[in-house]
Amino acid sequence: LPDLPKIPSEANISDISNESEHYYITKDQGPTPSRMFTEKDIFHLVNLKLDQWQRRWMGTIEASKGTKKCVVLTTFTDKVLQRKDIHWDEFVKRTLDLPSARYLVNIEGIGIIKAKLHLIQEHYACETLNLWIGNVFRQEQLKDTVYLSEVMSLIAGILEGLNLIHSYGFLHPGLSSKKILLVDKGLCKIYDFCLSKDAPNMTSFKKSKMPPSLNHFPPETLHRNEYSRPSDVWSAAGVIWEILAGTLPFSYAQDGTTFENQIDAPPESQIILYEQLKNKLLYQCWHLVCPRRPTIRELRESYQVIFESLRDDTYEIPRIDLYTSMATGTQDGKEETEVYTDTYAAVS
Template sequence: MTFPFFLAAILDFGRHLGKSEPIKFSYLITEHLVCDPLDSLITSDSSAQGELSSTMSVTEVMKMLAGILEGMEVLKSYGFLHPGLSTKKILYTKQGQCKLYDFCLAEDAPKIIAFKKTQDEVSKSLNLFPPEALFRSEYTAESDVWATAIVIWEVIADGKPPFAVDKEIKPGDTIIAPNLLWPERFLQLRNFLLFDCWSENCSLRPSIHQLRASFKTIFEKLIDHSFYEIPMATLYTPMVSSCVEEQ
């Protein structure tokens, strides 16, 4: 399956811009890669993909989470947000790299959220919308933290979302972080800061930088005391003039 990937192009060009010069574009170049959507690899059903997900190693999940967190932090540093972030909006390459797409300028995020909520096929749940987006169509960097934590949980829990999918949430309801048990086969990656990302109060959520740093500390301890390969290398490489990967 071939998808366009825009983030590498933006970052590659952005490195040549001065810090004082704002980036005011959505994309410059497209890079075609052979990818699958991440949700098809982590689903917990009995399909072939489900069988594959049950064999994902700690090393593979570490690399996956490291790539997602790095990508989200880089997006924030360039003034982008990712309303609608989910495992469907992350591509996974044959080389085991996660690629983010369909993000936007921070100033456009509330309008995109408002539009997404008008679509009948989109579930109006806390697994897809943080409370401020669901109730008020607000979307900030703290909203990205909520969404990133949802994605991380689904990766380690075979695609199972943290919040109930059939519970109707109404304005004024108290949002309580779900009482979850960390999946046993990934106990080595246990990070309780993840649950703070689902605070109803945006100011109580950690930043994406803090979340990434907390996981990086866990990864480094595992690497220091085991045979794990280091999955921390920068995943965003400069593009070349022709970058098409054949199936």
């Protein structure tokens, strides 16, 4: 990757737009030949998000053979960048180190527009995991059959995606089923993560936009604004529970100010539709204090054991593809080196 030019400061973008949570997804294609785009390379279509922190809009870039590709561009406001609340330029550059993965949105490249770095990702119209869960559990009779293998693939994909971003030094404060895109049956992609060192500031931003709830944030985040890998584990467990039970794990009445308030975490008896996928380790994500929670890798491996016990010709079984992590070191006292493994591929 060539050195990027120095980005001067400029006045805030004054465009006005409506907010939207359903704005991008990727296809299984490689990146464009050049990953650097200037303002003349991008055609503005519509603003998607405009608030005190972020700017996000949809546009098109030149694709192969003279065709146009629809993309989403994201940046932060001048105020945030000038205060250095978010290390945005570093984040954008480091996303280019991520390998192509089924469970993350594809990074098209970097745009330099109005004197700012923009992250460019491919756009695709689809529903979120949250909408899919609602549709599945609202049906009195399952007209469109949801196979167990499809649910297994969703769980595996979420854990694979989080395992990958953790190994590259990213975290995902605010993770929920609304922040996971469903591109096909059993295939989901995550987005909107950040650098680990930016997680506390990103958490403050997310908390200003969401109701204070254990469904959205773990206790250490709600009450001390702390965020680490175990915090992602708490949120991932909530999303998996929602897939299996069709409801959020904690009622708002259960949201409390102390660890003791968590002892009434949802019982296994609520999981009726996919009883084969009950997992004791899932409950430890809520019942153990932050440093003692399972890691994403441990949770993934526990589900791998369950999936293998259920496999037959119609289910997903493991295939190991290794990606060596760009990040090393110890975090939360558990791991020194991460290796990303893309495990669940369909096998006939």
